[in-house]
Amino acid sequence: MTSITPTDQTKIRRVPGNAVYDRNVINAILDEALICHVGFVDHGQPFVIPTIPVRIKDRLYIHGSRASRMLRCAIGQAPLCITVTLLDGIVLARSAYHHSMNYRSVVILARGDEVTDPEMRLTVFKALTENIIPGRWDDLRPPNENENAVTMIASFPINEASAKIRTGPPNDEENDFALPYWAGVIPLSLKAGSPQPDPKLPDATAIPDYVSNYQR
Amino acid sequence: MTSITPTDQTKIRRVPGNAVYDRNVINAILDEALICHVGFVDHGQPFVIPTIPVRIKDRLYIHGSRASRMLRCAIGQAPLCITVTLLDGIVLARSAYHHSMNYRSVVILARGDEVTDPEMRLTVFKALTENIIPGRWDDLRPPNENENAVTMIASFPINEASAKIRTGPPNDEENDFALPYWAGVIPLSLKAGSPQPDPKLPDATAIPDYVSNYQR
Numbered sequence: 139m140t141s142i143t144p145t146d147q148t149k150i151r152r153v154p155g156n157a158v159y160d161r162n163v164i165n166a167i168l169d170e171a172l173i174c175h176v177g178f179v180d181h182g183q184p185f186v187i188p189t190i191p192v193r194i195k196d197r198l199y200i201h202g203s204r205a206s207r208m209l210r211c212a213i214g215q216a217p218l219c220i221t222v223t224l225l226d227g228i229v230l231a232r233s234a235y236h237h238s239m240n241y242r243s244v245v246i247l248a249r250g251d252e253v254t255d256p257e258m259r260l261t262v263f264k265a266l267t268e269n270i271i272p273g274r275w276d277d278l279r280p281p282n283e284n285e286n287a288v289t290m291i292a293s294f295p296i297n298e299a300s301a302k303i304r305t306g307p308p309n310d311e312e313n314d315f316a317l318p319y320w321a322g323v324i325p326l327s328l329k330a331g332s333p334q335p336d337p338k339l340p341d342a343t344a345i346p347d348y349v350s351n352y353q354r
Numbered sequence: 355m356t357s358i359t360p361t362d363q364t365k366i367r368r369v370p371g372n373a374v375y376d377r378n379v380i381n382a383i384l385d386e387a388l389i390c391h392v393g394f395v396d397h398g399q400p401f402v403i404p405t406i407p408v409r410i411k412d413r414l415y416i417h418g419s420r421a422s423r424m425l426r427c428a429i430g431q432a433p434l435c436i437t438v439t440l441l442d443g444i445v446l447a448r449s450a451y452h453h454s455m456n457y458r459s460v461v462i463l464a465r466g467d468e469v470t471d472p473e474m475r476l477t478v479f480k481a482l483t484e485n486i487i488p489g490r491w492d493d494l495r496p497p498n499e500n501e502n503a504v505t506m507i508a509s510f511p512i513n514e515a516s517a518k519i520r521t522g523p524p525n526d527e528e529n530d531f532a533l534p535y536w537a538g539v540i541p542l543s544l545k546a547g548s549p550q551p552d553p554k555l556p557d558a559t560a561i562p563d564y565v566s567n568y569q570r
Contacts, residue, residue: 334541
């Protein structure tokens with residue numbers, strides 16, 4: 139087990155039994171997420187913006203327009219927070235108080251760097267696509283010079299990070315077990331529906347297997 | 355249409371065609387969300403923490419332990435950002451560059467107040483539960499005095515807010531339409547699985563209709 143040492147800022151104090159600092163667990167949560175929420179501060183005002191993350195080794199990458207305030211803040215060595223949350227279920231307890239969610243979340247505190255190396259940029263673009271839909275990178279037009287030029291990539295070390303995971307049935311009070319209310323978990327998961335072809339596709343265009351068999 | 359006037363801080367500059375300031379649209383997104391991400395700043399470090407939101411009229415409410423740093427920051431009149439994101443699909447374009455997500459998000463900038471009025475607190479507790487699973491509030495034990503005392507509720511005005519929505523097929527370049535790649539959308543949605551009864555439930559306990567028929 140490769141563990142990340144919790145710092146004063148990432149040590150989980152609320153329900154510490156749900157805290158995980160194992161890098162493999164953190165990585166698995168990051169890799170499953172289709173979006174993260176990036177927190178940054180601009181003139182004292184925090185902003186939280188959703189965007190697509192991808193992890194490569196021990197770093198997390200986000201990308202966007204060079205004109206984006208988020209990206210500009212992200213590469214400016216200011217402290218950021220990037221959070222990923224996967225919702226796994228609704229926890230119905232006998233008491234209102236013990237109602238909860240099953241979830242897996244990761245909080246990363248980091249300062250970002252811009253990725254400028256052309257080879258690394260291409261690696262990130264490919265990973266962003268392949269992490270969402272494996273097989274796609276070989277079935278698209280790669281970024282051209284102009285698209286590449288207007289896109290900024292920010293990179294963050296995953297060193298100051300923690301995961302928080304809740305699983306299993308409700309934690310009701312002993313005194314409440316005799317109450318007549320149903321208790322348990324309604325599982326939740328992100329499901330893919332039937333692919334919707336672009337109306338502008340030629341009629342004969344077959345749906346590739348990596349699309350028709352797509353599952354989260 | 356009741357519109358929220360965008361401020362310098364909530365006016366959407368990136369892809370402004372996707373911006374929505376209609377209060378009904380913003381409310382519908384907030385009401386569908388099971389979680390929000392709360393951004394706050396503590397000693398210069400932004401944090402982004404997932405929690406359960408509920409909207410009542412023109413305010414958004416979150417709750418948690420009195421010991422929670424997030425709640426303490428939330429009621430301290432410091433500037434916060436609360437963001438909700440609903441993921442609706444993966445947009446596969448002919449070019450890597452135009453790959454995207456279909457989503458509906460809301461960003462609220464606000465300063466929080468603590469909710470102390472006992473009647474309003476009960477209203478919020480009930481709304482939190484009923485917004486997630488309608489019918490549940492009449493089938494549970496309400497908070498007792500101690501549970502009530504240790505729980506803090508923060509309330510935020512929804513006045514400085516904006517929604518951003520992307521729907522529909524990819525926006526490929528004209529030049530790319532002739533490329534042989536499949537393009538379209540893979541819809542995504544949060545689905546409920548079969549309810550998992552708490553192992554501690556008496557065997558005879560029936561699953562209530564509002565649980566067995568649960569859908570997002």
